[in-house]
Amino acid sequence: MPSKGLIASIIDRHRRDRTRLIDILRDIQAKSGFISPEAVADVAAGLGLSTVEVEGVATFYHFFSSRTAGTYAVYLNDSIVSVMKGRAAVAAAFEKAAGCAFGETTRDGRIGLHRTSCIGMNDQEPSALINGVVFTNLTPAKAKIIVEGMKAGMDVPAMVAVTGDGANASKLVRAMVKNNIRKGGPVIFAPFRVGAAVKKAVRMTPEDVIAEIKKSNLLGRGGAGFPTGLKWEFCRRENGEAHYVVCNSDEGEPGTFKDRVILTECPQLLFEGMAVAGYAVGAKEGVLYLRGEYAYLKPYLEKTLADLRKKNILGKKIAGKAGFSFDITIKLGAGAYVCGEESALLQSAQGERGEPRARPPFPVQSGYLFHPTTVNNVETLCMAARILEKGADWFKALGTPRSAGTKVLSVSGDCKKPGVYEIAFGLTVRKLLEMAGGLDAQAVQVGGPSGNCISRGQFDRAIAFEDLATGGSIIVIGPGRDLFEVVHNFMEFFVEESCGWCVPCRAGNPLLLRKLEKIMSGKGTPSDITEIETWGKTIKAMSRCGLGQTSPNPILTTIENFREMYEAKVDRGNSFLPEFDLAESVKAASAVTGQKYAAHAPEKARE
Amino acid sequence: MSKPKTPIHFTVDGKKCQAFLGQTILQAAKDNGVYIPALCRWEGFEPAGACRVCTVRVAGRTMAACTQPVTEGMAVENNVPDLQDMRKSLIEMLFVEGNHMCPTCEKSGNCELQALAYRFQMLVPRFPFQFPARKVEAAGKKILLEHNRCIKCLRCVRGVRTRDNKAVFGALRRSRDKEITVDQALAAALPEKQARQAMDRCPVGSILRKEVGFVVPIGKRKYDKEPIGSDVEKAKD
Numbered sequence: 001m002p003s004k005g006l007i008a009s010i011i012d013r014h015r016r017d018r019t020r021l022i023d024i025l026r027d028i029q030a031k032s033g034f035i036s037p038e039a040v041a042d043v044a045a046g047l048g049l050s051t052v053e054v055e056g057v058a059t060f061y062h063f064f065s066s067r068t069a070g071t072y073a074v075y076l077n078d079s080i081v082s083v084m085k086g087r088a089a090v091a092a093a094f095e096k097a098a099g100c101a102f103g104e105t106t107r108d109g110r111i112g113l114h115r116t117s118c119i120g121m122n123d124q125e126p127s128a129l130i131n132g133v134v135f136t137n138l139t140p141a142k143a144k145i146i147v148e149g150m151k152a153g154m155d156v157p158a159m160v161a162v163t164g165d166g167a168n169a170s171k172l173v174r175a176m177v178k179n180n181i182r183k184g185g186p187v188i189f190a191p192f193r194v195g196a197a198v199k200k201a202v203r204m205t206p207e208d209v210i211a212e213i214k215k216s217n218l219l220g221r222g223g224a225g226f227p228t229g230l231k232w233e234f235c236r237r238e239n240g241e242a243h244y245v246v247c248n249s250d251e252g253e254p255g256t257f258k259d260r261v262i263l264t265e266c267p268q269l270l271f272e273g274m275a276v277a278g279y280a281v282g283a284k285e286g287v288l289y290l291r292g293e294y295a296y297l298k299p300y301l302e303k304t305l306a307d308l309r310k311k312n313i314l315g316k317k318i319a320g321k322a323g324f325s326f327d328i329t330i331k332l333g334a335g336a337y338v339c340g341e342e343s344a345l346l347q348s349a350q351g352e353r354g355e356p357r358a359r360p361p362f363p364v365q366s367g368y369l370f371h372p373t374t375v376n377n378v379e380t381l382c383m384a385a386r387i388l389e390k391g392a393d394w395f396k397a398l399g400t401p402r403s404a405g406t407k408v409l410s411v412s413g414d415c416k417k418p419g420v421y422e423i424a425f426g427l428t429v430r431k432l433l434e435m436a437g438g439l440d441a442q443a444v445q446v447g448g449p450s451g452n453c454i455s456r457g458q459f460d461r462a463i464a465f466e467d468l469a470t471g472g473s474i475i476v477i478g479p480g481r482d483l484f485e486v487v488h489n490f491m492e493f494f495v496e497e498s499c500g501w502c503v504p505c506r507a508g509n510p511l512l513l514r515k516l517e518k519i520m521s522g523k524g525t526p527s528d529i530t531e532i533e534t535w536g537k538t539i540k541a542m543s544r545c546g547l548g549q550t551s552p553n554p555i556l557t558t559i560e561n562f563r564e565m566y567e568a569k570v571d572r573g574n575s576f577l578p579e580f581d582l583a584e585s586v587k588a589a590s591a592v593t594g595q596k597y598a599a600h601a602p603e604k605a606r607e
Numbered sequence: 608m609s610k611p612k613t614p615i616h617f618t619v620d621g622k623k624c625q626a627f628l629g630q631t632i633l634q635a636a637k638d639n640g641v642y643i644p645a646l647c648r649w650e651g652f653e654p655a656g657a658c659r660v661c662t663v664r665v666a667g668r669t670m671a672a673c674t675q676p677v678t679e680g681m682a683v684e685n686n687v688p689d690l691q692d693m694r695k696s697l698i699e700m701l702f703v704e705g706n707h708m709c710p711t712c713e714k715s716g717n718c719e720l721q722a723l724a725y726r727f728q729m730l731v732p733r734f735p736f737q738f739p740a741r742k743v744e745a746a747g748k749k750i751l752l753e754h755n756r757c758i759k760c761l762r763c764v765r766g767v768r769t770r771d772n773k774a775v776f777g778a779l780r781r782s783r784d785k786e787i788t789v790d791q792a793l794a795a796a797l798p799e800k801q802a803r804q805a806m807d808r809c810p811v812g813s814i815l816r817k818e819v820g821f822v823v824p825i826g827k828r829k830y831d832k833e834p835i836g837s838d839v840e841k842a843k844d
Contacts (some may be wrong), residue, residue, distance in 0.1 A: 050769070050790045052777030059780045336781070353778065358656045358674040457763075500759065500778075500785030502659050507700040510783050511734050538693045541669045542659045579735065 005478040006031065007039055011046040019369065021351035022334055025058055026292075030132075031169060033068045033109070060353040060499075062116060062335030063292050070105045070112025072150040074098075076128040076138075079118035079254040080489040080580035081412045081475060085125040086139070093140035097147035107412045117337055117493055118254035119293040122412035122475070123419045131156045132295050134177050167264045170403050172300040178419075180259050183435065185406045185422025187386050187400065188269070188379065197272040200221055201279050206236065209280040213384055217404040222248060222340075222377035222448065222470030224540035224546075228384060231374050234364040235281040238372035241320050242288050245277045245286040245326075246368050246375045252291060252337040253448035254493060255473030258408040259378040261392060261420045263290075263297055266382060268313075271328060273381030275314060276388055276507075276521035278326040281374050286328040289349050292335045301330055337497035341545050342375040344499065355499045356545040379408055379472075386531045399425035403464040407472065411436045413445075414478025423463065430459040443562070448473035449490035450550035453483075483558060483565060484520050491516055491552035498547060505548030508539040511553060518579040521582045524570040525577050533559055617681040619663075632672035632683055635663055642836035643685055644694060645728065646701075646719055646810055647672045647760035655761045658701075659724065660694050691727070698723050699732035704783070706741065706755035707811075713770035713820050714812030716828030720758060721811075739783075748795040749802045749817055757787050757813040767805050769793055775805075787813070 010027045014020040021043070028039050035058045037051075042053045057569050058064050076091055091113075096103050098111045099160070105112035123125035124136035133156045135146065149159045160508075162388025163169040163579045164178040181189060182384075201209050212231030233245060246269065251259040262270060274286040290298065305328055308314045316325040336354045338344045343357035346368050367373020376384075383405060387395045405424035409432070412418045423432065429446070433439045446463070447452050447470035447499060454461065461467050477486060491513045500506040515532045536552030543549045559566055571577060583596075613628040619641045619762040626635030631654065636643050646658035656671040663672045672683075684690060701707075701720060709715045744752035763776035764787065775793045779786045797805070806816040825831070 048771075048773075050773040050775065050777070050793055052709055052779075052788050052790045053774050055788065056777040056779055338781075353781075358654065358671075360676065496782055498782045500781045500783065501655075502657050502763075503697050503704075503758075504659055506759070506783055506785065507697075507704040510737070511700065511703070514735065535696070535734075538696050541696060542662050542693055544656050544659065544671070 004042060007025050007042045008046065011043060014016040016046060018049070019055065019351045021047065021057055022348065023149050023332070025064055026332060026334060027311065029064050033071060033073070034065045042288050056353055057351065060336065062399050064334055066114065068105055069114065071110045072130055072156065073112045073114065074128055075114045075116040077119050077121065077126060078115045079122065079493070080486050081122045081255065082125040082127065083124065083489060084413060084481070087126045089128045089140050090138045090143050093143035094147060095446035097144045111147065116335065117497060118252065119178065120251060120257040120260045122255050122257055122410065125179055133157055133160065133351070134175050136176055136178070167300065170300060172303055173264070175296055179265060180419025181261060182417050183418040183421040183423065186393070187406045188266060188382050188408055188422050192266065192269045193280060194311060195313055195319065195405060197388040198275050199319045200388050201276045202319045202324060206280045209276065210236065212392050213387060216387045216395045218380065218383055218387060218395070219403070219465055220377055221379035221383065221407065221471070223469070225465050228376060228380055230365060232277060232280045235372050235374040238365055240372040242285070242371045243281050244368040244371055244373040245281065246346065246349065246373055247274055247281045247286065247288045247381055248340065248342060248345055248375055248377050248446055249288055249294065249335055250291040250340045252340045253450060253471055253473050254409045254490070255412055255445065255448045255475045256471060258410045258420050258472050260294055262382060262408065264296065267301055268308065269382045269385050270378055271305065271308055272313060273385035274328055275318065275326050276385055277374055277376065279324055284325055286326065287349055287368060288330045289345050290330055290332050292333040295332055298330055298332065338499045338547050341547060343577060344545070345375065346373065353598065355501050364600055372602055400464050400466070402466045406464065409472050409474050411474045411476065414438055414441060414481065415476040419426050425464040426462050428460050429454065429468070429489050432463065432474065433459065433476065436476065438478070440479055441476045442481065443480045445475035445477060445479040445486070446470050449493060449554050451553065453554065453557045453561060458561065483562060486556045487558050488516060488520065494547070494551035502544040502548060504539045504542040505544070505551060508535065509551050512536060512539065512555060516555060519566065519569055522569065523577045523579055525574045526570055526572060527575060528570060529559065529566050615677065617677050617679070617683060619683045619685050620687065626677045630677050632663060632675050632677045632708040635677040636672065636683070636685070637839050640840060640842055641685065642839040643672045644723055644836060645673055646723060646758070647762065649762050649766060649808055652762060654767045655765060657759065657761050658697065660697050662688060662690065662694065695727040695729060696733065698727055698729060699734055702732045703734045703736045703760050704739070705757065706738065708773035712756065712812040713815055716825055716831045718812060719810035719835060726829070726834045726836060744789070746791065747791045749797060750789055750794045750805060751815040751817050752787070752789055753813050753815060754786060756811045758811055759785055759787060760810055762808050762810065763787065763805055763814055766808055767801065
């Protein structure tokens with residue numbers, strides 16, 4: 001347990017700042033392996049909060065624990081692609097070698113085995129985080145070696161023998177992660193000369209910068225597709241003591257990992273995009289909200305920021321422009337999918353539970369620290385920088401008339417070349433599958449679990465805002481896979497990741513999951529399909545944020561596109577089947593009373 | 608009170624209504640004698656949009672009436688069959704999510720969840736009961752927390768604070784594991800009036816002031832004679 005002195009020094013290091021509560025808790029978790037009630041009380045006292053406020057934050061995030069998570073805390077990804085690539089065998093190997101089950105910690109507290117949602121490594125699964133260090137392409141044999149290393153007390157970073165390509169191999173990253181850039185494109189993955197965007201921007205008025213972005217028709221790349229120029233304009237127009245630029249680097253949609261590659265290979269482009277946004281909206285400060293899973297990139301990103309300060313791309317009087325100063329700080333998350341929702345992200349960046357806010361007011365009106373804020377996706381900000389460099393017309397010439405530019409896709413699952421593809425909008429799913437070597441797919445999950453599961457008959461549809469809109473997650477589901485297993489995995493994910501604020505999402509999603517399990521177990525009837533559809537529509541219509549508004553999609557889109565699969569699973573001859581086995585359920589009582597119960601008496605027999 | 612108010616016009620289910628800029632749909636409807644059912648809302652607290660029972664539809668989009676500002680010319684759909692059924696299903700979700708035994712509950716007759724179930728003529732929930740294992744926190748000096756009945760409306764989290772602005776209640780964890788918790792030391796030090804308020808503002812029988820049960824007998828309670836919302840509907844005509 002950490003001493004009072006240690007906790008006090010951690011709180012002091014973060015200047016007793018309430019908005020840095022997550023940083024404080026991250027440090028305590030890292031130092032002591034868990035956050036004890038005593039630590040909660042000390043932090044509460046140190047920040048002038050009640051204990052329940054601190055405990056509320058400490059229990060919200062996946063990477064905080066109230067019991068020891070282990071000197072070595074293993075977080076194995078349980079998203080569907082990890083499952084497809086052999087997660088079960090790897091998990092079994094970990095359990096056998098460590099001598100404890102998932103969800104537990106070894107008796108000596110040395111090794112803890114935990115499951116976690118997608119960690120952004122879908123092109124190299126199964127993967128795990130161990131004390132924040134990424135381990136990819138795991139096999140049972142590798143798991144065994146890793147456990148041996150942990151038992152021998154090895155340093156986790158030292159267990160990384162072979163590093164990945166590009167900046168992954170750099171001293172500050174030293175990760176075994178691979179970039180897998182299968183197809184580069186002209187906007188994101190083309191060479192970039194540092195300063196090219198910012199130097200051009202400062203020679204224009206902020207209004208002209210916004211006009212250029214508006215002219216380019218750049219739409220937000222996080223999935224929602226809001227016009228970026230318009231967002232900046234709204235933000236600039238708001239009165240406020242300060243304006244902020246926040247970069248959403250919390251890509252948590254299972255199957256997406258493109259922002260990780262962009263952060264690794266093009267951070268200069270991103271930071272210039274943020275500076276351009278800052279110039280446009282009148283902000284002096286930017287915040288990069290980095291998902292906790294990508295904490296391994298933080299030292300490298302900090303170094304990149306320092307370099308840019310030296311080059312006067314960040315800092316004061318940027319590129320010689322009097323009156324323009326802008327700098328960026330990095331804020332880490334601690335494991336919560338919902339923080340990808342922009343208002344939840346803002347709450348989290350302020351050290352709160354990552355629960356979405358009521359909207360309106362929108363972030364452009366009341367965002368980070370309740371000041372006018374533009375929240376943009378990593379890819380969007382990179383594109384804005386490139387648009388400044390090359391011009392709106394150049395950008396608009398790419399893609400389709402309604403979807404300008406390119407899109408970076410994260411392709412994973414049953415294909416020969418999983419990885420990152422920068423494609424021009426308008427590309428059909430079929431062409432993408434051809435490139436990735438996955439043409440025999442039975443289904444493709446476009447846009448991750450919250451998106452759309454399409455069938456072979458829809459492969460000629462185009463990836464574009466006007467057809468298949470996507471934040472970039474593409475999961476190829478090969479022939480022979482049980483699609484129900486995929487849907488089930490996604491629904492478990494949503495049940496788990498709901499913040500629990502609103503009723504339909506918190507209470508409704510578990511009911512959908514249960515109904516799905518009833519159908520999967522063969523105890524469903526046609527009325528169950530009708531009911532699950534109706535319930536799903538209710539949850540979508542009544543939920544408070546994007547999570548609940550899309551969480552029924554795995555079920556609803558597969559019922560729409562693979563209805564025959566559901567119909568084959570249900571008993572058409574029956575109007576109702578109970579989800580439980582009566583005889584089995586009353587077994588204990590029967591043993592006492594000696595009475596026997598019929599499992600399910602047909603109507604006639606009862607007359 | 609003296610600040611100038613801009614009058615605006617809107618309709619609820621076709622009924623012409625008047626409101627002031629800055630009001631939410633729910634407040635404005637109430638002022639016009641239109642009841643929009645709601646469960647997590649409490650006059651004077653920051654609206655949470657948690658229960659979603661007040662969901663209305665405007666131009667094809669659903670939104671929470673308690674958080675959405677009313678605007679000029681807005682045509683609000685409120686008492687329409689599909690919305691009413693979805694609202695009813697939210698009430699039913701709450702019944703199956705927790706363990707609600709009205710006959711033994713201190714709050715019966717004063718309970719807003721129960722009252723809404725009556726108003727929506729709920730007979731039996733369409734969803735399977737979840738029978739979650741939940742605890743009763745009775746160790747506190749003044750406040751008893753009956754988690755079986757908690758619907759996480761967050762009224763207590765939003766509204767009960769100490770004089771130096773510390774939250775007495777908080778939310779733990781997330782998803783279906785979310786739980787309301789109380790700082791027992793702060794709760795024990797609450798002035799009597801505030802402790803009673805905490806109980807009265809809880810829409811269900813989850814927060815109870817110890818040692819004051821059944822002060823008002825069953826039969827004479829708030830919703831024993833009239834459905835919830837009657838006061839709003841009677842206020843105008």
